[in-house]
Amino acid sequence: MHPAAENSPLGKASEYIDTYTPSLLFPIPRAAKWAELGLSAETLPYRGMDFWNCFELSWLLPSGKPVVAIGEFAIPADSPNIIESKSFKLYLNSLNQTMFGDRAELLALLEKDLSAAAGKPVGVRLRSLAEATAEGVTSAPGICIDELDVAISNYAAPAPELLRCDSARVIEESLHSHLLKSNCPVTGQPDWGTLVVQYRGAALDHASLLAYLVSFRQHADFHEQCVERIFLDLQRLLEPEHLTVYARYVRRGGLDINPYRSSGAITPDNCRLVRQ
Known part of the structure; x- marks a missing residue:
């Protein structure tokens, strides 16, 4: 805590x-x-x-x-x-x-x-x-990775060692997952979110990203720090020309929290998703 x-x-x-x-x-x-x-x-x-x-x-x-x-x-x-x-x-x-x-x-x-x-x-x-x-309500950009067939057993703590990329291929893409979950570090209550990754760099393995995001499932931290940790882990792996990571969290107590982190200047739209 x-x-x-x-x-x-x-x-x-x-x-x-x-x-x-x-x-x-x-x-x-x-x-x-x-x-x-x-x-x-x-x-x-x-x-x-x-x-x-x-x-x-x-x-x-x-x-x-x-x-x-x-x-x-x-x-x-x-x-x-x-x-x-x-x-x-x-x-x-x-x-x-x-x-x-x-x-x-x-x-x-x-x-x-x-x-x-x-x-x-x-x-x-x-x-x-x-x-x-x-x-109105909008959709998360890019490819949804949630339907990938991935075997997962790590839920206790963020596991950046799960992440994989192909450094021989440089691509630009947007990915998202609705399976981000962590816990409040004070109350232990669940925090649910949609995570978006937009980058240009070494080709990120989508299945490894999904397994990595699910590894936050029982992790206790504030919304902002979860997004910052994900940003740093992806930055170290991909060495990207550009990287933006943000999460749109489900509201609790009438408030939702949406941290945006980017390697460059951005002017993000605060667009509501369906679970918000």
Whole structure:
């Protein structure tokens, strides 16, 4: 378990607070998990973003009438902190009986509080239900590897030794799997996701990638660190010209978390998948 997470509200009974309380936000430094991967803030081999989508966002108009919306929060991958997910939900719940003059006032407040917690500017977008409906649901790009006939017996810990590639062939492709699962390092509850790999480099053996992803099945770690580990393992194996790895996780508690990591500058679309 991340040492800071022991003091977070995750896995503990919490009082429901429905008026604005920014102190509910609980930052967790990324540095300890970066160190586990041999990284530091100065040596990150990727760029990226963590997209959080909130489906339980509500506040009051000056008339007292409630409003609902869907919130999108973009946290830079190199921010000093992640925000512990339950504390994020508790903070958003504290807006439920709080009055705002208009949407711009709420937007500015969310940007200020979340940026302070993350340690870097956080982008915020508020969408009406009509806007979210119009955007719809999309599909993961590229080839789905889930139907490959693969014998699997390793579920306990990430096993990069399973990965194989053909270094004599350089290709460009997109792959995805809906079989990514890991466990919350605090509560032990399952986290389900769709993993996407886009690269140009040595030809990756698809069956080996599937076996490797399933090896995370009983691994305990946060969403962000799982994606970073996968990125690093593939980067070491493929030595790619370009590599992007991202996961679209199934929501829990009204929030989904979607970490994107790439070897180059990217402008990812925060497109919802069917399980989200």
